[in-house]
Amino acid sequence: MSAPHLPKVAGIDPEVPVSTQTAAPLREIPAAPGAFIQDRLAGWVSDLTTLHELTERLASTATLDAALNELLHAGAALVGARRGLLVLERAGTTTPSTTLGLGLGPADLGHLETVERSATALGRVLDGPPEAADARDGIATPDLLGDQDLDPCHREVATRLGYAASYALPLASEAAGRLGGAVWFYDEPGEPSEKQRHLVGLYARYATEHLARLTELERARADIATVAEELLPSRLPRIPGVRLAARHRTGPQGGGDWYDALPLPDHALGLAVGSVGGSGPSAMAAMGRLRASLRAYAVMEGEDPVAVLSDLELLLRLTEPARTATALFAYCEPAARKVVLAGAGHTPPLVLGDRRCEYVETTLSAPLGMLACWEAPSVEFSPAPGETVLLYTDGLLRRTGDAMDRAFARLHSAAASVPKADRHDPAAVTDHVLRAMLPDGLDRSDSTEDVVVLAAHFD
Structure with missing residues (x-):
């Protein structure tokens, strides 16, 4: 007996055998071949971005x-x-x-x-x-x-x-x-x-x-810091009637800020601070030469600070005409409590005591090396017993980041806030002033400014 014929339907060939296996239903669409590569690339990009950050x-x-x-x-x-x-x-x-x-x-x-x-x-x-x-x-x-x-x-x-x-x-x-x-x-x-x-x-x-x-x-x-320290005084002199303290930090590139304190004849004392323009080894070398020259001039004619700075200016103009410098020299007679000083483009000293905290009014003058002939009048004042004279370089003011007028006001406020119990110790005075002016400390490496503070306390 023959099998029944399938009815003819348009588009279907009844001679093609029908599979007895039923295909599983399609539950999800297969991913495109490039999706895997895109995922890998996205992972690499994420890793590289993290590494870059x-x-x-x-x-x-x-x-x-x-x-x-x-x-x-x-x-x-x-x-x-x-x-x-x-x-x-x-x-x-x-x-x-x-x-x-x-x-x-x-x-x-x-x-x-x-x-x-x-x-x-x-x-x-x-x-x-x-x-x-x-x-x-x-x-x-x-x-x-x-x-x-x-x-x-x-x-x-x-x-x-x-x-x-x-x-x-x-x-x-x-x-x-x-x-x-x-x-x-x-x-x-x-x-x-x-x-x-x-x-x-x-x-x-x-x-x-x-x-x-x-x-x-x-x-x-x-x-650089070691060389800079070697160019500055290894110790401060001991003079009857006055006690000294100094703090100094050289910028990371090496700078030209310096200080000095030297005994002079007749129990006198010479105090100096200064700054040479520029930075790096050349500025440090110039600073060393300038400080050594000032010491020689101070020994010969220290009682006349104007003459000392005039000689220093002549030396600078003849030997290093392309360089400028600021300087302040003070001739002190502790027994008589007499200070005579002259400044060449330098910041004025500050006097701190129990009854006053004020800047010394110095004559406005140009830095050394900027004029054909430098000369400015000297200033004389008498610190009272128990008062401290504070000498410093403008690096202390510049490192605050404030404008100069605000930095001067900040320094005055810092000195005035020194506790009375510490005002008879020059080291305590300098440390307090530095903490108030530079809360981050002297060793902040992102600053290019040198800092010099020299304090003289008169008994």
């Missing part, structure tokens, strides 16, 4: 301490950790020159130092050969407490501080070599992913170059 923040740091703090925080964000430790070492030594912790107090750092160096991932990163894979890619310890070979002291410290895993990375590059290492601690067992390792490795190599530049800059600044 972090490196920009690092590049904006101007001091070594700020850069180290930024590196620790950025590294912790990249590897997903909460705490960290960074160590810098000078080349050829195994003694840390700088140790910095993130989320770790001084006591915590002390506990970590009790662990033998070779027993920690950070120690292996620091001491291993530079060409080793661990030295390049870092060392991950995903489960410290589960490691049967872990040093007992290290286990005890990890338990006490509450970290269960770590990731250590060297701070090294081809150009700078190895400067140190960093380690980040995890509260739970774990380790950074391959992508996180790649990103933090790129960041660390860039950070190493930046740290190398800042290290050289810090070393150069320290050398």
Whole structure:
């Protein structure tokens, strides 16, 4: 018996066999082939954007301490950790020159130092050969407490501080070599992913170059500060009837602000402050020559400050015609409480006592080297017993960031606010004035201004 024929329907060939398998219903539309690539590209762009932002923040740091703090925080964000430790070492030594912790107090750092160096991932990163894979890619310890070979002291410290895993990375590059290492601690067992390792490795190599530049800059600044201090008095003289105190800071590039205090015949005292135009080694050298010359002129004719500054101006005009300088010289007779001074374009002294706080009215004059022949009248005044004469350079005023008239008013207010109990101590007076004028301190590295303060207290 033959099978029945299917009816003919337009568009259907009844001879084509029908599949007995039913296709599953289409629940979702398949993704286009390019969607996966787009997702990967979006991830790469996000990673590069994060890396760019972090490196920009690092590049904006101007001091070594700020850069180290930024590196620790950025590294912790990249590897997903909460705490960290960074160590810098000078080349050829195994003694840390700088140790910095993130989320770790001084006591915590002390506990970590009790662990033998070779027993920690950070120690292996620091001491291993530079060409080793661990030295390049870092060392991950995903489960410290589960490691049967872990040093007992290290286990005890990890338990006490509450970290269960770590990731250590060297701070090294081809150009700078190895400067140190960093380690980040995890509260739970774990380790950074391959992508996180790649990103933090790129960041660390860039950070190493930046740290190398800042290290050289810090070393150069320290050398400049040392030279500047050597050019200034190593100690202040002791003259009956007067006590002295001085504070001085050289800008990061090296400047020309200076001071001097020298004993003169007949128990007299010469006080001087000044500033040479410009900055850098040339300004420092000119400052040294100018100060040495003023000392010679003061010994010969110190009782006449105008003659001292006139000779100094002639020397400057003949030997360094392209340079200008300001200076103030005071001839003091402590026994007679007599001060005669002359200034060349310099800021006026300030007298502080129990009954007055005022600027000494000096004659307005041009700086040295600006006129064909410098000469200005001297000024004489008598400080009362217990009063302090404050000499300073304009760097003290400029570093405040205020306009000069406001800076003068600020200095006057700072001097007037010195507690009465401290007014008989010139060191306490200078320190109080500096704290009031510069709340951030003298060592603020982003300022290019030198600061000189010289105080003479008359008994």
